[in-house]
Amino acid sequence: MRIRTWRRVAATCGVVALVGPLAWWWTGGAAVVDTPEATVLVSERTGYGMEAAIPGVIEVVGGCLGVNGQVVVWPHGTDVVDDDPLTLDLPGHGQVSLGHEVMLGGGFVHEPPQDEPRDDLVVGGAPVPEPCTHHPVALTHDR
Structure with missing residues (x-):
């Protein structure tokens, strides 16, 4: 009886270990990744997005990763691949690091001084x- 119980527990743990990361990807969950250089904000999966062009050089803004003085919530699917130097695998762009120039699509959802x-x-x-949040915050997408 005990062996069967432990087998069930082991099987359940194995399924959770395998399905957990896939569930995050499938459900499109957002992520907050803390690195030594900056916090990287990654959006949940969305089926829509604002279409403004957001050009800029990747930099640290208020402790978060952004471009040209604006905090960026990076598109779903963005991964931090290295933290020395801070490097992202950015959908549609490949690997980019601090100081790289990018052209993102999206729009602003928080703009001080109008928004506290x-x-x-x-x-x-x-x-x-x-x-x-002391800086403008843009939500971007991978289109």
């Missing part, structure tokens, strides 16, 4: 750290 800095801002499913 706040500690409860969620953009694209990702909670934005309060220090980052």
Whole structure:
């Protein structure tokens, strides 16, 4: 009886270990990745997006990764592939690092001074750290 129970527990744990990461990808969950250089905000999967062009050089903005003084919530599917130097695998762009120039699609959802800095801002499913809300925040997509 005990052996069967442990086999069930082991099988369940194995399924959870394999399905957990796939469930995050499939459901399109947002991610907040803390690295030594900056916090990287990644959007949940969306079927739509604003279409403004957001050009810029990748930099740290208020402790978050952004472009040209604007915090960016990076498109779903963005991965941090290295943290020295901070390097992303960005859908539609390949690998990019601090100092690289990019052209993103999206739009602004938080623009100080009209919008007050706040500690409860969620953009694209990702909670934005309060220090980052002192800057404009853009939601981007991979189109």
